[in-house]
Amino acid sequence: MHREKISPDLVVQLFQLHWEESEREKAAAAAAAEGGDGVDGVDGDGDGGGGRAARKISIKDEAVLASAEVLRHFAAEIVHRAVEIAAQDGDDTVDGGHLERILPQLMLDFAT
Template identity: 30%
Template sequence: MDKKTFDPDLIHAIFKQIWTKRAKERERNQSIDAVDAEVGACTSKKGRSTSANANALKLSSELLQIFISEAVQRAATIAEAEGGREIEATHVERILPQLLLDF
């Protein structure tokens, strides 16, 4: 059976976007120390780029797929209990706290 997961390249692109955004926020919120200015390029934590290896991306893709599948199943159960045939945002809102605690 071929399991469907998210494309690891997509997950990497999402992670990279978040890492870039957080790096920019840190730059805005922190002033450069005199010590950091003396250290060579890319030797401080601020100067290094964040990356992920292929196995980590594959695992993240599978975990996100499981998480979303579980969210859909739980929301569908709530919708069905209410007599509905479609999942609405309120159904997801109701299952989200417990889902986050379970994961």
């Protein structure tokens, strides 16, 4: 059986995006605490870091591969549960309604 893989490059990009968003939020909170407007990037240069250049994060290869595998399992579980709900409804196509029904329990299961 062929198993699809999550691209390690995608995982690195996701980590990088999350890191940058976190840094923007910290900069906005600091600007708000200092009386600034807290808008994306305190200095308006668009880098979101209050004048600092965007920093590349370094992630070890084994962490990237492990994260990719966790994401693969998460996606497979979403598909499996949505297909089960569609089958219970007598549908042969999974739609957004099926996903909406499985997501609350899925989030609880993966949060613990």
